[in-house]
Amino acid sequence: METNSASYHGKRVLITGGTGSFGHTVAEKLLTTGVEQVRILSRDEAKQDLMRHEIADPRLRFYVGDIRDYLSVERAIRDVDYVFHAAALKQVPSCEFFPLEAVKTNVLGSENVVRAADNAGVASLVCLSTDKAVYPVNAMGISKAMMEKVAQSYGLNNPNAATTVSCVRYGNVMYSRGSVIPLFIRQLKAGKNLTVTNPEMTRFMMSLASSVDLVEFAFQHAEQGDLFIRKAQSCTVGDLAQAVINLFQSKASVEVIGTRHAEKLSEALASREELARAQDMGDYFRIQADKRDLNYSAYFDEGNVAQAQYSDYDSHTVDRLTVTGVEDLLLTLPEVRAELAAAGLPFERTS
Numbered sequence: 001m002e003t004n005s006a007s008y009h010g011k012r013v014l015i016t017g018g019t020g021s022f023g024h025t026v027a028e029k030l031l032t033t034g035v036e037q038v039r040i041l042s043r044d045e046a047k048q049d050l051m052r053h054e055i056a057d058p059r060l061r062f063y064v065g066d067i068r069d070y071l072s073v074e075r076a077i078r079d080v081d082y083v084f085h086a087a088a089l090k091q092v093p094s095c096e097f098f099p100l101e102a103v104k105t106n107v108l109g110s111e112n113v114v115r116a117a118d119n120a121g122v123a124s125l126v127c128l129s130t131d132k133a134v135y136p137v138n139a140m141g142i143s144k145a146m147m148e149k150v151a152q153s154y155g156l157n158n159p160n161a162a163t164t165v166s167c168v169r170y171g172n173v174m175y176s177r178g179s180v181i182p183l184f185i186r187q188l189k190a191g192k193n194l195t196v197t198n199p200e201m202t203r204f205m206m207s208l209a210s211s212v213d214l215v216e217f218a219f220q221h222a223e224q225g226d227l228f229i230r231k232a233q234s235c236t237v238g239d240l241a242q243a244v245i246n247l248f249q250s251k252a253s254v255e256v257i258g259t260r261h262a263e264k265l266s267e268a269l270a271s272r273e274e275l276a277r278a279q280d281m282g283d284y285f286r287i288q289a290d291k292r293d294l295n296y297s298a299y300f301d302e303g304n305v306a307q308a309q310y311s312d313y314d315s316h317t318v319d320r321l322t323v324t325g326v327e328d329l330l331l332t333l334p335e336v337r338a339e340l341a342a343a344g345l346p347f348e349r350t351s
């Protein structure tokens with residue numbers, strides 16, 4: 001995390017959904033700065049207890065609550081300077097089965113966070129979204145797309161707002177809980193074949209460290225309503241499986257199981273319409289909110305002629321990693337290195 005320690009000096013930071021892998025990593029990094037307090041708001045007291053023991057620091061404070069419940073957000077956000085909003089329902093299948101639960105947490109819960117941040121005079125709020133919010137096809141993505149709209153409408157409706165509200169979109173965070181990389185490794189260790197949905201399916205691959213950098217970047221650069229994405233490479237799931245097989249020197253084969261419910265062949269981090277108004281910032285894009293006011297005729301009559309020159313920032317068309325490239329990326333992940341070390345296999349490149 002390109003932590004600008006000075007920005008946190010003497011400040012209080014709240015992380016919603018803070019016991020997850022993102023929250024944990026951010027909290028640890030913040031505590032290396034001169035931050036005054038890091039607050040975690042989450043539902044599960046057992047996970048909080050675990051984290052309290054893992055990071056024993058008196059500046060870390062835990063609030064049991066749920067973003068669906070405004071009062072619990074209000075309690076946790078009082079006197080806070082900055083908020084990282086990571087609390088969400090983010091499993092595609094569970095949101096598919098219970099779409100209204102996704103609405104309650106990802107849309108209405110996020111609205112609670114925005115409103116509470118405004119009422120508490122928070123300086124900056126960064127909301128975490130996902131590539132599945134772009135041209136969404138599943139309930140998780142649709143609810144995250146609505147969260148982005150809720151976040152952006154805050155500035156549109158409050159031109160003199162004291163709180164800067166921005167969003168970031170992730171791709172697939174490698175080795176995140178419940179995702180395919182730990183699954184592949186578990187399958188290999190159990191002597192099973194790797195289950196691949198569709199070998200040609202592509203996903204953006206991001207390490208946890210680079211997703212934390214993205215949030216940090218947004219925090220440092222956000223203006224009202226901005227949405228940030230980090231440029232990323234993609235790979236096919238077939239190549240990902242092959243890279244895992246190669247690193248673990250396994251004889252396992254790949255079993256094609258077919259596309260799951262509500263998943264896409266590729267994901268887009270930004271649409272062409274968004275890229276047409278995006279600012280290229282090196283490793284990142286800033287996508288500004290449509291700043292026209294809520295005058296309906298402006299909304300309908302003023303188009304954007306630049307749009308036609310752009311295509312989506314899509315995992316099928318961006319720079320694609322080779323199998324060796326995926327192996328190299330996997331070797332940067334501490335969890336993969338630990339698994340390889342435990343299996344007595346090399347986890348450094350010799351050539």
Ligand SMILES: O=c1ccn([C@@H]2O[C@H](COP(=O)(O)OP(=O)(O)O[C@H]3O[C@H](CO)[C@H](O)[C@H](O)[C@H]3O)[C@@H](O)[C@H]2O)c(=O)[nH]1
Nearest residue numbers: 090091092130131132171172179180195196197198201237
């Ligand atoms: O047994 C499996 C399971 C998955 N896949 C494939 O592996 C890729 C990644 O699958 P994950 O389940 O790891 O990730 P998803 O893209 O489905 O979704 C993930 O990324 C999202 C962000 O885009 C959210 O964070 C979500 O919670 C998280 O599961 C997909 O192409 C999927 O089809 C397989 O090939 N075999």
